[in-house]
Amino acid sequence: MKAPTLSRPRAAERRPRMNTEREMEHRRMKRMDFLQSMCFMGPSFLGVLVFFIVPFLVVVYYSVIRNPMNREFVFLDNFTALLQNAAFLSAAKNTLLFSALAVPLAVVLALGLALLLESRIPLKSQFRTFFLSPMMVPVASIVLVWQVLFNANGVVNDFLGLTGADKIDWIKSDYGQIVVLTLFLWKNLGYNMILFMSSLANIPRELLEVADVEGASEVYKFFAIKLRYLSPTVLFVTILSLINSFKVFREVYLLTGGYPYGGLYMLQHFMNNTFESLDYQKLSAAAVIMALAMVVIIAVLFKVEDWFGKDVEG
Amino acid sequence: MRKKRYLSRTVIFILCAFFAFVFLMPTVLTISNSFMTQSELNANYGVIFNAGAQGGTSYISEKVNLKFIPDKVSFGQYKTVLFMSPDYLLKFWNSVILVVPIVVFQVAVASVAAYSFTRWRGKARAFIFFFYVILMLMPYQVTLVPNYLVSEWLGILDTRWSIILPGIFAPFSVFLLTKFMRRIPYSLIEAAKIDGAGEWQVFTRVCMPQCRAALYSIAILVFIDYWNMVEQPLVLLPDAEKQPLSVYLSTINSGEVGLAFAIATIYMVPTLLLFLHGEEYLVEGIATQGSVKG
Numbered sequence: 001m002k003a004p005t006l007s008r009p010r011a012a013e014r015r016p017r018m019n020t021e022r023e024m025e026h027r028r029m030k031r032m033d034f035l036q037s038m039c040f041m042g043p044s045f046l047g048v049l050v051f052f053i054v055p056f057l058v059v060v061y062y063s064v065i066r067n068p069m070n071r072e073f074v075f076l077d078n079f080t081a082l083l084q085n086a087a088f089l090s091a092a093k094n095t096l097l098f099s100a101l102a103v104p105l106a107v108v109l110a111l112g113l114a115l116l117l118e119s120r121i122p123l124k125s126q127f128r129t130f131f132l133s134p135m136m137v138p139v140a141s142i143v144l145v146w147q148v149l150f151n152a153n154g155v156v157n158d159f160l161g162l163t164g165a166d167k168i169d170w171i172k173s174d175y176g177q178i179v180v181l182t183l184f185l186w187k188n189l190g191y192n193m194i195l196f197m198s199s200l201a202n203i204p205r206e207l208l209e210v211a212d213v214e215g216a217s218e219v220y221k222f223f224a225i226k227l228r229y230l231s232p233t234v235l236f237v238t239i240l241s242l243i244n245s246f247k248v249f250r251e252v253y254l255l256t257g258g259y260p261y262g263g264l265y266m267l268q269h270f271m272n273n274t275f276e277s278l279d280y281q282k283l284s285a286a287a288v289i290m291a292l293a294m295v296v297i298i299a300v301l302f303k304v305e306d307w308f309g310k311d312v313e314g
Numbered sequence: 315m316r317k318k319r320y321l322s323r324t325v326i327f328i329l330c331a332f333f334a335f336v337f338l339m340p341t342v343l344t345i346s347n348s349f350m351t352q353s354e355l356n357a358n359y360g361v362i363f364n365a366g367a368q369g370g371t372s373y374i375s376e377k378v379n380l381k382f383i384p385d386k387v388s389f390g391q392y393k394t395v396l397f398m399s400p401d402y403l404l405k406f407w408n409s410v411i412l413v414v415p416i417v418v419f420q421v422a423v424a425s426v427a428a429y430s431f432t433r434w435r436g437k438a439r440a441f442i443f444f445f446y447v448i449l450m451l452m453p454y455q456v457t458l459v460p461n462y463l464v465s466e467w468l469g470i471l472d473t474r475w476s477i478i479l480p481g482i483f484a485p486f487s488v489f490l491l492t493k494f495m496r497r498i499p500y501s502l503i504e505a506a507k508i509d510g511a512g513e514w515q516v517f518t519r520v521c522m523p524q525c526r527a528a529l530y531s532i533a534i535l536v537f538i539d540y541w542n543m544v545e546q547p548l549v550l551l552p553d554a555e556k557q558p559l560s561v562y563l564s565t566i567n568s569g570e571v572g573l574a575f576a577i578a579t580i581y582m583v584p585t586l587l588l589f590l591h592g593e594e595y596l597v598e599g600i601a602t603q604g605s606v607k608g
Contacts, residue, residue: 036513037434044427045442047483052449055460113333121327129593130334136589137341138542140563141578144571145340186337191600198601236603239451246453250544254564268545271455275462275549287459294452 056291062284078285088286091270094263098177099245102184106241107234109185110192114200115222117193128197132190139187143254147171150179171256176264183251188244192237199233200226228308235305239298343382344582348391348575350384355572391576402559402577409558409581412474412547413540416481421533424487425525429517431488432495433503443492446485454545465550476550481540487532493602494528495521531599534588541585 063079066072082088113131117124134142149155150170161167170179203226211221227234249268252260260269267290274282347355395402431443449457457480465476498521506516522529547557554562559581563574589596 033434037430037439040426040430040433040513040517041442044423044483044485044488047423047479048446048449048485051464051480051483052457052460055463056456058463059459116326116330116333119323119326121323121330123327123330127330127334128597130337132593132597133341133589134337136538136582136585137344138560138581138585139544140542140560141344141582142340143564144574144578145343148343186340190337194597194600195603243451243453246455247545249454250542253544253548257564267455271458272548275458283459287456291452291456294456295448298448298451 059284059287062280063288067281078281082282082285088270091265091267094265095267098248099242102181102245103238103241105185106188106192107237110189111196113189113193114196118200131193134187135191139251140254146183172261174263176261180248180251184248195233195237199230203229231305231308235301238301344575345579346382348579349387351388351390352572354385391572395573395576405559405562408556412477412558413537415478416540417533417537419482420484420487420536421529423482424491427488428491428495429521431492446488450485450489458549462549472551472553474556477546487536490532490603491528494525498524527595530592531595534592534596535599538585
């Protein structure tokens with residue numbers, strides 16, 4: 001420490017020096033922080049860059065050129081060609097139809113299960129375990145059972161036969177999607193249910209108690225209180241189920257192979273079969289369209305949730 | 315009033331019991347049927363799986379029987395799978411050497427990245443995190459094409475690396491682990507810094523011990539996901555010799571139904587064990603995802 005002098009340095013003289021020192025120190029800290037943070041994030045970010053981002057940019061590039069040999073810019077030609085491709089259109093239609101059926105069911109039924117488990121019944125935690133157990137079973141292990149159930153001579157037909165219905169070979173019929181839908185719900189409901197259960201547990205108890213005192217009915221409590229607090233989870237489960245419904249190719253492939261009956265020809269079948277012929281333009285255009293569609297759908301869902309849950313904080 | 319509540323609880327219990335039956339039935343059926351002899355299986359499912367074959371199986375019944383309890387418990391199918399057909403074991407091993415490295419390294423890479431997302435916040439970082447979330451939400455139809463291109467450039471197409479490497483950098487565990495780490499009180503990190511700990515020490519001594527349960531639950535989730543994979547091997551690993559059991563199981567032909575049940579059961583064992591052992595962690599892991607925001 002310097003000895004105090006009679007004449008203090010004038011403010012104008014002093015402040016700039018202090019500032020630059022502090023600024024430099026500050027800047028050095030910031031640089032250190034940045035370097036350190038990059039060291040931690042680096043491996044992951046580099047991997048994502050190399051395996052996802054850079055190649056995806058190339059995919060975008062591929063989708064607007066004639067072909068890898070003749071790199072002429074053709075803008076939307078590949079997309080219009082794809083949108084006129086019958087296989088792509090039917091695959092897109094089937095996938096959308098399946099998602100339109102599967103996603104709402106997966107959300108509503110899972111919420112139903114979670115609400116059932118809210119009441120005070122014996123064996124509650126066992127039920128939770130049972131409902132969750134299908135997620136642990138690899139699809140490949142379980143398709144045999146579905147074949148037994150939905151075969152022309154299978155169990156489901158036996159049951160329906162009691163009502164006088166004709167035997168049908170479910171997987172090879174127009175109802176093929178129902179077979180896959182049951183498998184999809186069986187596998188995914190437990191996971192969604194857990195998400196809803198934890199979110200239900202986070203609703204402030206006082207609110208529900210007040211509603212009880214005021215004599216609100218269960219139905220009113222559900223729509224006026226619970227659903228409001230659940231809305232972020234509903235959003236998440238919807239998105240999750242949507243992605244999983246795009247993955248249902250897996251179930252279809254294990255049940256029927258690469259070339260299923262019409263109604264079960266999914267987008268991933270189209271992709272796989274296009275990989276075999278290595279048509280980069282088709283593949284790239286399809287991937288770009290799917291990515292855009294996903295972003296749009298997610299953005300819309302976010303907006304809807306923002307609007308719906310706006311009066312609930314947290 | 316009280317009676318009414320009792321009644322509604324009974325109804326709910328019965329409903330739950332019904333659902334429990336529906337959810338458990340396929341798994342139980344697979345496991346119990348794996349202990350049946352081939353002839354018993356033929357007797358039960360002959361109409362389905364032997365429909366085309368004109369073999370001398372005279373005991374085929376007209377209808378399908380769903381039979382849960384074998385007449386005679388037999389380990390014959392397991393003996394065949396384990397000792398007489400090395401093919402299945404080989405495929406099982408393929409699954410193991412694909413999935414284990416992915417789980418170990420994905421969690422390792424993710425834990426440092428998640429620390430970075432937790433410790434340093436800012437506009438740029440929030441954007442990158444948002445980007446990870448979007449990437450996580452992309453279906454295979456989108457991500458497989460880029461993965462295929464990189465594999466081709468690196469010359470690892472049709473080798474295991476083409477699945478393992480993208481698997482390691484999949485953003486799912488980064489997302490989930492960040493959510494876990496953000497619950498650690500910041501004062502803990504600050505206290506450690508005041509005591510003179512460097513970043514790496516804060517990470518290994520403060521952050522990691524707090525996240526032990528989270529790491530376990532994420533490892534389970536990632537393991538289940540990849541143990542079940544079908545899309546990636548079909549595209550990136552066409553060589554049937556190297557494909558995991560999840561893909562190979564579908565190629566077992568109808569003549570081997572008995573074996574198929576046994577293999578299916580063997581294939582379930584690792585995930586079921588993980589489930590029984592770590593259900594609480596698993597539930598915690600799922601519940602933490604909560605919402606995509608924040």
